[in-house]
Amino acid sequence: MGRTKNFDPDVAVERAMDQFWTNGYAGTTPQQLVDALGIGRGSLYNAFESKYKLYLRALEHYLDTENSQLFETLDAPGSARERLHAALNLVVEAALNDKQRRGCMVTNAAVEFAGRDPGVDKLVRRIFDRQEAAFRGVIEAGKGSGELGRDLDAADAAAFLLATINGIRVLGKADPGPRRLRHLAETALRAL
Amino acid sequence: MGRTKNFDPDVAVERAMDQFWTNGYAGTTPQQLVDALGIGRGSLYNAFESKYKLYLRALEHYLDTENSQLFETLDAPGSARERLHAALNLVVEAALNDKQRRGCMVTNAAVEFAGRDPGVDKLVRRIFDRQEAAFRGVIEAGKGSGELGRDLDAADAAAFLLATINGIRVLGKADPGPRRLRHLAETALRAL
DNA sequence: GAGATTTTGTAACTCTAGTTCAAGAAATTG
DNA sequence: CAATTTCTTGAACTAGAGTTACAAAATCTC
Numbered sequence: 029m030g031r032t033k034n035f036d037p038d039v040a041v042e043r044a045m046d047q048f049w050t051n052g053y054a055g056t057t058p059q060q061l062v063d064a065l066g067i068g069r070g071s072l073y074n075a076f077e078s079k080y081k082l083y084l085r086a087l088e089h090y091l092d093t094e095n096s097q098l099f100e101t102l103d104a105p106g107s108a109r110e111r112l113h114a115a116l117n118l119v120v121e122a123a124l125n126d127k128q129r130r131g132c133m134v135t136n137a138a139v140e141f142a143g144r145d146p147g148v149d150k151l152v153r154r155i156f157d158r159q160e161a162a163f164r165g166v167i168e169a170g171k172g173s174g175e176l177g178r179d180l181d182a183a184d185a186a187a188f189l190l191a192t193i194n195g196i197r198v199l200g201k202a203d204p205g206p207r208r209l210r211h212l213a214e215t216a217l218r219a220l
Numbered sequence: 221m222g223r224t225k226n227f228d229p230d231v232a233v234e235r236a237m238d239q240f241w242t243n244g245y246a247g248t249t250p251q252q253l254v255d256a257l258g259i260g261r262g263s264l265y266n267a268f269e270s271k272y273k274l275y276l277r278a279l280e281h282y283l284d285t286e287n288s289q290l291f292e293t294l295d296a297p298g299s300a301r302e303r304l305h306a307a308l309n310l311v312v313e314a315a316l317n318d319k320q321r322r323g324c325m326v327t328n329a330a331v332e333f334a335g336r337d338p339g340v341d342k343l344v345r346r347i348f349d350r351q352e353a354a355f356r357g358v359i360e361a362g363k364g365s366g367e368l369g370r371d372l373d374a375a376d377a378a379a380f381l382l383a384t385i386n387g388i389r390v391l392g393k394a395d396p397g398p399r400r401l402r403h404l405a406e407t408a409l410r411a412l
Numbered sequence: 413g414a415g416a417t418t419t420t421g422t423a424a425c426t427c428t429a430g431t432t433c434a435a436g437a438a439a440t441t442g
Numbered sequence: 443c444a445a446t447t448t449c450t451t452g453a454a455c456t457a458g459a460g461t462t463a464c465a466a467a468a469t470c471t472c
Contacts, residue, residue: 029439029440029441029446029447029448030438030439030440030446030447030448030449031437031438031439031440031447031448031449031450032438032439032440032448032449033448033449033450034438034449034450052246052332054244054246054247055246057428057429057430058428058429058430058431059428059429067450068449068450068451068452069430069431069432069450069451069452069453070432070433070449070450070451070452071449071450071451073430073431073432074448074449074450075449078430078431079429079430079431128335129334129335129336130335131331131334135331135390136331138390138393138394139323139327139328139331139332139390139393140244140331140332142321142323142393142394143320143321143322143393143396144321149394152394153394153395156391156394156395160400181403181407184402184403184404184406184407185407187391187399187400187401187403187404187407188404188407188408190387190391190400191384191387191388191390191391191400191404191408192383192384192387193387194386194387194390194391195382195383195384195385195386195387195388195390196383196387197390198327198330198331198383198386198387198389198390199348199379199382199383199386201330201331201334201335202330202334202341202344202345202348203345203348204335207379208352208379208382208383209379210376211373211376211379212376212379212380212383214376215373215376215377215379215380215411216380216383216411217411218410218411218412219407219408219409219410219411220410221416221417221418221469221470221471222416222417222418222419222468222469222470223417223418223419223420223467223468223469223470224418224419224468224469224470225418225419225420226419226420226468249458249459249460250458250459250460250461251458251459259420259421260419260420260421260422261420261421261422261460261461261462262419262420262421262422262462262463262464263419263420263421265460265461265462266418266419266420267419270460270461271459271460271461413472414471414472415470415471415472416469416470416471416472417468417469417470417471418467418468418469418470419466419467419468419469420465420466420467420468421464421465421466421467422463422464422465422466423462423463423464424461424462424463424464425460425461425462425463426459426460426461426462427458427459427460427461428457428458428459428460429456429457429458429459430455430456430457430458431454431455431456431457432453432454432455432456433452433453433454433455434451434452434453434454435450435451435452436449436450436451437448437449437450437451438447438448438449438450439446439447439448439449440445440446440447440448441444441445441446441447442443442444442445
């Protein structure tokens with residue numbers, strides 16, 4: 029009951045995600061959001077309460093969409109090494125193709141907020157946990173098939189790969205040139 | 221000629237560094253700076269012109285001081301592997317002991333500004349270049365002594381280690397627990 | 413010590429961030 | 443269609459960010 033919204037909240041969240049992703053939380057102003065979402069200030073606050081809550085929704089949306097490629101790649105058919113290699117390369121290629129140099133919104137959120145905001149902390153840890161678990165699953169499969177050494181600690185290796193993809197993202201932001209990133213996937217996988 | 225300053229600019233820059241390091245650029249207000257540096261607003265702006273220029277000086281100061289440990293560790297006596305291991309562990313331990321979870325100011329600067337500010341970009345690249353070069357030097361020494369395989373590409377390996385330390389810093393910010401970080405140095409070095 | 417110069421402390425200024433509010437418009441219910 | 447509810451538009455508000463201005467104070471030169 030009551031008037032129906034003139035806009036699609038999901039679309040609005042997606043556009044908000046773009047803004048926060050590009051400019052960070054502190055770097056995004058209500059005015060930018062109003063312009064980007066194409067709705068009035070009143071509607072913005074009526075629908076989302078505050079910039080902060082909108083940010084949280086945008087970050088969740090990011091987790092649900094942008095991040096899914098990594099999981100798909102890790103779950104794809106193929107040997108363990110192939111899948112890990114494809115996953116790392118996915119991150120490398122994303123960094124290389126990121127003309128705006130926005131990096132990964134999770135990495136950005138972690139750095140901008142970590143330790144200072146429980147809400148963001150929770151989301152960041154959740155996604156890190158999931159990524160780590162996905163890596164670990166592949167590694168254990170590789171150990172089971174004999175493709176990876178039995179002496180390899182799957183938990184350690186998964187944490188290492190999690191660190192690696194975050195490192196790639198930071199380097200990609202700092203210097204978008206392909207020089208450093210090019211062989212990162214191969215080099216990292218020598219550790220396994 | 222003229223009145224002499226009541227404060228030591230170097231000390232002021234150091235305190236500013238602490239603020240920016242802890243709160244980021246956008247998260248640090250003139251008032252916080254005034255309080256932390258213990259000087260008046262007038263002196264602040266008279267001495268440093270703007271928040272932005274002070275930030276740049278603070279970041280340079282960081283590069284000159286906090287980062288030097290990494291170079292010292294890499295230049296210390298010992299085998300290549302020992303030195304690389306010690307360097308990675310230095311970063312790991314720094315993350316574990318970082319109760320405030322400020323992370324590394326360079327990593328933070330890269331994520332907050334990269335691609336959006338030429339001044340910060342330049343400083344970040346400079347330090348990344350230096351760190352990479354330092355890693356590379358050790359790796360080449362290791363190759364020369366036969367400790368590391370001749371087939372190892374020193375440039376690729378150095379870029380990989382640069383990514384790794386940045387990854388460690390991001391993980392450390394997100395989750396200060398020792399679980400993930402503990403064996404990262406050993407695991408990463410298996411790649412060499 | 414006069415004069416020049418620089419620093420200091422504080423007030424003040426402008427601008428915008430982030431949010432709220434009020435009045436009217438659209439939908440829903442019965 | 444009346445009653446109710448929710449949404450929209452845009453102005454308006456508060457607080458503080460980032461900076462400047464100015465008079466007073468300190469130092470330096472000669």
